[in-house]
Amino acid sequence: MDPRDHASAFESARPMLLGLAYRILGSRAEAEDAVQDTYLKWQSADRSAIENPASWLTTLCTRRCIDLLRSARHARVDYVGAWLPEPIHAAAEPDPGEKLSLASSLQTAFLLVLERLAPKERAAYLLHEVFDVPYPEIATALGLQEGACRKLVSRARANIAQSKARHTTPLDRQERLLEAFQAAVASGGTDHLAALLSDDIELCADGGGKVATVLHVLRGKAEVLDFIGRALREYWSPYAWDATDINGARGVVLRKDGAVAACVSFAYDEHGAATNIYIVRNPDKLARLGEEGAGALDGARQAR
Template sequence: MLKDNELKYAEGSQANGSSDSIRLATFEQYRGLLFSIAYRMLGSVADAEDMLQEAFIRWQQTADDNIRSPRAFLVTIISRLCINQLQSARAQREEYVGEWLPEPIMTDPKSDPLGLIKIDESLSMAFLILMERLTPIERAVFLLREVFEYEYAEITAILAQNEPNCRQILRRARQHVGALQPRFKTSERKKKDLLERFLKATSSGDMEELVTLLASDVVLQSDGGGNGLAVPNLIHGIGKVARGAMGGLKKLLPKNLVHQLAQINGEPGIVSYLNGKPFSVLTIDAGETQIRAIYVLTNPAKLSHLPELPSVPQ
């Protein structure tokens, strides 16, 4: 059954000959949903935008008679495009130099004034890294069901799977990521406090304070895309992570960086700028009192979409 806005679309299309303006307006209505799905599927802003562009082309080329529900049609297109993209990107990912992290996005109101991006814990770096453990089809089923709350009947239509198969796929996906998800949510205030204390400790060289902030199983993951400005492998444990954060990373980074707190993937983060341009992004995965993981991005290709440092009013 068509929803009211979809009925209006169908009626408008018939009355106006399926004009480009109606098609564009309908696509824009669902752009935020489509980007939210594509970005979580791919972990890449550039790839997500490419998928939206391809979805729009197919949307424009499809006859009205083949579209019963614009929303369902567009979500089906974007989901299948992302699955295909993930399948073709696996070989590229295997050749990636060093550790791989998702492209960060700034999620403060200024970066997304219309509130188009769905912001919750599924946007965090930690969650997107968990998605890397899933196959493309597992990722699609898990996101559509667990994050976007689609019914099984809708998912089966979107992915051309039968319902028992979708349920089995979701069960496997939950097994792959369930044990790694935190049991308790940490407030943004506590995460921000831990992040500020981390920045202060590393800036001042306070190793004792830094050690108290780290959980026993803490991990440091750095993605430089092979540019030499990142730690090439995962670092585990308090001592190694503390030394890596205090010594290794500081030696690699320029001295004249400007640090600013920002909302990164829905959580507190630090963007560092060199000559006004984004140079690195740091985010954390935190519990109530300690940091469980530190993520550092210095790959220029993954930072190019971030805005430059705002100029200070004179």
């Protein structure tokens, strides 16, 4: 095969590999490392013996992600405060179909549900349910029997269905919440926002121990609204607000002196009430969000 064809084969697979790696790891930086490691292995492989480049690359990338995930889980034991996935720019998709499936699988609430799954269970579910990889290829990637892979996906599917984390809230509802949230922070008045929140609303913030933020999860309307109307109003008054699409839903990036200082996203129940407010303040997780032209990391299904 011509070297240019080798490069083309990898570049064709790259969007899917990045999308898969990010969903497994919850970190853009780690996802890019996994894909780069896969590329280096691809360069040194005997490619004449590889019948299906897409399948080979998916297998290698999946195994590398599982190794990285296991290491990351040990590191997160000592994480200061709440851990949230690294936010990325990914468009909210109002139309049903394949794009909806890809977008909904990027939402913060869904990625946090995936955190509850064992590494191979998470990988099997994503490969089959999001990227349409057939079970024989999943079995090869995970080094398991096909029947075992089916059981992994079945357990993961039941867990995710119970959490009700993977659904889409109408964009106009998301816009209303975002506007009410911004108004509450600006004025301290929270009555309008309160009407859009579920009774068991939760707010958590990820500062990674590197910036000041609330370290425990706030629960219930009274506690959450008091924090928004009092603390956030005081601390965020100098920030510039940029409403944008974050992880497949409407969110906001806040800047101070041009630098990204915070990112906020939301989760909703099936009735459209907000159930969670996610605030990322960890500067390591915000660095790439502020890059011009960084682009979305939403992945794509690969022709196999």
